Amino acid sequence: MFKYLVQRTLLMLVTIFIITGMCFILIRMLPPAAVSPDDPHAEVIELRREAMGYNKPLLVQFGIFLKDVLTKWDWGLSDKLYVGRDVFQLLYQKMPATVLVNLYSIIFSIPIGIILGIIAALKKNTWIDHTISTLTMVVISVPSFVYAFVIQYVLSYKLGWFPFLMKAGTDYFSWEMFHSMLPAVMALSFGVIAGFTRTTRAELTEVLTSEFMLLARTKGLTKAQATVRHAFRNCMVVVLPSIFGNFIGVMSGSLIIEKIFSIPGVGQLYINSINAPDYPMFIMNTFFYTVIGLAASIIVDISYGFIDPRIRMGSKK
C-alpha cells in the first residue's frame, strides 16, 4: 500500500512536470501581451520580462521559471490583470470564495444524493424509483448553466428571494454573504446530487441482489438490519471515494457558475486571465487545475484500499 502510494505520487509529480513544461513552452511561444506605451508600469513590466528570460531559448526560460518556483516559490507577477502582483498570492486570495461555495454545495448535496439513491434502490421498479431515475437522468444531461438560469430567473428575479449576484467583499462568513451564495450553491448542487443518486442506486441495487444478502436474511436478520449492516456498507465502497474526490474538487470550482453568479473565485480568475491575456496567471492556474485533477484521482484510488481492505490497488496478478 505504502509502496503504491509512493509510486503514484512520484508518477503524479512526473506528469505534473511534463504538463507544466508543455503548457509553459506553448505559452512562451506566443508573443507576450502587448504593453501600451502610456502604461505607467511599462518599463517595469519590460524589465520583469527580461528577468523572466524572454528573448532567451525556451528551455532556458523554463529553467529560470523552475528555479524561481523551486527556490523562492515565485510563480511570477501578474502581467495585465493585477499588474505587478504575485500570482500565487492572487490565486490564494481567490480561493475562499470558490472553496466556500463548493463546500456548501457538496455538504448539502451529498447526503441528499445518497438518500435519494437509497430510496430509489430500495423501491426499485416502483413509481418512486422511476421518478427519481428519470429526474437524475434529466439533471445529468442538462448543462449546468441551464439550471443556473432557471434559478436566477425564478428565485432571484421573479420571487426576489435572493440577490442576483454574489455579494462583493471578503466577509465570507456573514449571513448576507451566505444568503447571496445560495443561488450558486443550488446551481452547483443539482449535478452533484444527480451524480450521487445514480452511483448509489446502481451500487445498491447490485449489492441488494447478491448472495450474501440472502444469507443475512436466512440467518434471521430483518430486512432493515441486513440492508444497513451488509448492503449499505458494501455500497459505500464505491460511494465514499467519490466523496473524497469531490472534496478535493471543491478548490477548482466551476467556471460557468462562477461567471454567471460573479463569484470572485478561481474559475473567474482563469477566464479573466485568458481574456486579458495574462500569461503568468494562466500558467499558475493551469498548474493548479492539473494538481487538483491528479490529486483527486490519486485520493480516489487510494481510498478504495482504505475503505475495503479486500481491494489491493496496484497489486499484481
Place this chain on the structure above:
Amino acid sequence: MDNNVYEHIPAEQFEFQQLNANIHDQKLQTKSRGYFADAMIRFKKNKSSVVAAWIILFLVVFSIISPLVSGYHIYDEKEDKKVIHTDTVYTKHPPFIPWIAEKNLGIFDGAVTHESQSEAQVLAWKAIGMETGYNPFLREVGKTVQKEKYRGKWRDVTYYTIENNKYYERGMLYRTVSFAEFQRIQDFQNETGIQVIYPYVHADDIEGIKDNPNIWYKVKDAKGTPYTDSDGNLVPAYSTNQKLMTYRDKDDNTVEIKYDSLRIESDPGNYVYGHVKSGSITVRICYYNYYQYVNGFEPSYIFGTNSMGQCLFTAIGVGARFSLIFAIVVSAINLCIGAVYGAIQGYYGGWIDLLLDRISDILSGVPFIVVATLFQLHLAEKVGVVPSFIFAFILTGWLGMAALTRKQFYRFKGQEFVLAARTLGASDWRLMFKHVFPNSLGTIVTSCALVIPGVISSETNLTYLGIINLQELFGTSIGVLMSQGQTAMTSAPHAMLFPALFISLLLISFNLFGNGLRDAFNPSTRGVED
C-alpha cells in the same frame, strides 16, 4: 392406463419410415436474426429510447429546415462581404407572428408587461395605435389604486399593469435619410399603400420634447403628459411650417423637397412630412412599416429576437447545425484514433501497452479547458477557429475510446477463433481489424452515442464562456446564444429560454438514446447503470 404387453407382433406390421426418402435438414421456419437485428429488437422495446430517437430526428430536421423557412439570415451579404445581421430596433423582442397575434389568443403576440403605468402613460401607449393603426395596447392585467397627495389634497390614483405588443410599441422613430431614399420610400408608399412617413412634429410645438418621436399630440408639460380637449380627445400637434421642407442650394435659391405621397387621414393638406437638415432629410417613420419597406415583409419572429436583433428561430437552427456536425465529426475522429490506439495497446500488450498507457495518462492529466485555450491561442489564427477547436477536442477526446477498445481487445484476443485465425497465418493487422475489432464494435459504437452529447455539452460550455469565438465564422452556437440571452435575462427571458430548451431537449434525448443503445447491445448491463 393399461400396461399392455406386446409380445408376438408379426414382422409385416413393421415398415421402414424412411426407406426411400432423402433426409434433409428442415428449412428454418423462423427468420434468422443477427447480432444487430437482435439489438434492434431490444432497442425497440425500450419505449423512452425510441421516443428520444424521434426527438433527435425532429431536432435535426428542425436545424436543417428552420434557417431555410424563416426568411431571415444571421448574417447579410453586403458588397460581397459577410456581415453579421443586426437590427438595432427590434432587439430582444418576444415571439410574434402577425396572423396569430390578430386572433388575440395570447400567444405569439409580442407581449411585454409594463407595471405601474399611470393613466396618462396608458393613454400615451394607446395614442401610438391611434396614429399608426397598430395598437400596442393588448390587455390590462391588473390595477392598483393608491392614495397620493396632489397639491395638498389626497386623491386616488390608479396604476395599471398592462401588456403591450413590443413590436407596435416602438411606434415612430426619427430617421435621417438621403433625398433619394426619401423618394424611394414615397415610391414604396404609392405602390403598396403602406404609410411609412408620418407628419413631422416640431419640438417647439410639444414643449421642447426632442427624444420622444411618438408624441404627435399637444402636451401639457415637458414630461409629455397628453393634453385632451373637452371631449377627451387628443389634439394633433403636427408641424405646418412648410419651410422645414426647403433648403438653400449653393446659388442661394430656395429648393423645396416634394412630398406627394400618402397623407394621414385627418391631414387638412398643410402638414409637413420632413425636416431638411444639411443635405439630408429627417423624417418621422413608423418603424413597423419601415421594416416592411426594408425587408419586404412584416416582422414575424417565431422565437423572438436576441440582443443583436437576429431571429432566434434561425439562429438556433444555425447553431444547432454547427453543434451537431461538430459533435459528429469530433466523435468520428476520436473513434478512429481511439480504436487504432486501443487496438495496438490491447493487442500487443506488454511494454507497448505500458508505454502507450503512460502517454494517455499524461494527456488525461491536462485539464480540458487548458487544452482548448492553448489551441485557441496557438492555432486559431493559422488554421481557423473551428479546426483548432476540433483539434482541442481530439487531443484528449480519444482517450476514453482507446481505453474501451483496449479492454475489449484484452477480452477477445485470447479466444479460440483468434487462435484459429492466427494458426491459419493471418497477419496481426488482419487479426486486429477483421477478427477482434468487429466483435467489440457494438460496445464501441454504443459508447460513441454517449460521446456525442458529451461533446455537444462541452462545446456549448466553451462557447458560452466565450473562450472560443465563433463570430469570425459568421456562425453561432447555442452557447453563444445563451450567453447573449443571459445579459438580458430579466427584460427578455425568451432569448435565454429557447436556446436553453433546445439544448436541454437535445442532450436529454441523446443520453436516453445512448442508454437505450447500450442496453440493447449489451444485455448484461441492463438496468444496472441507468
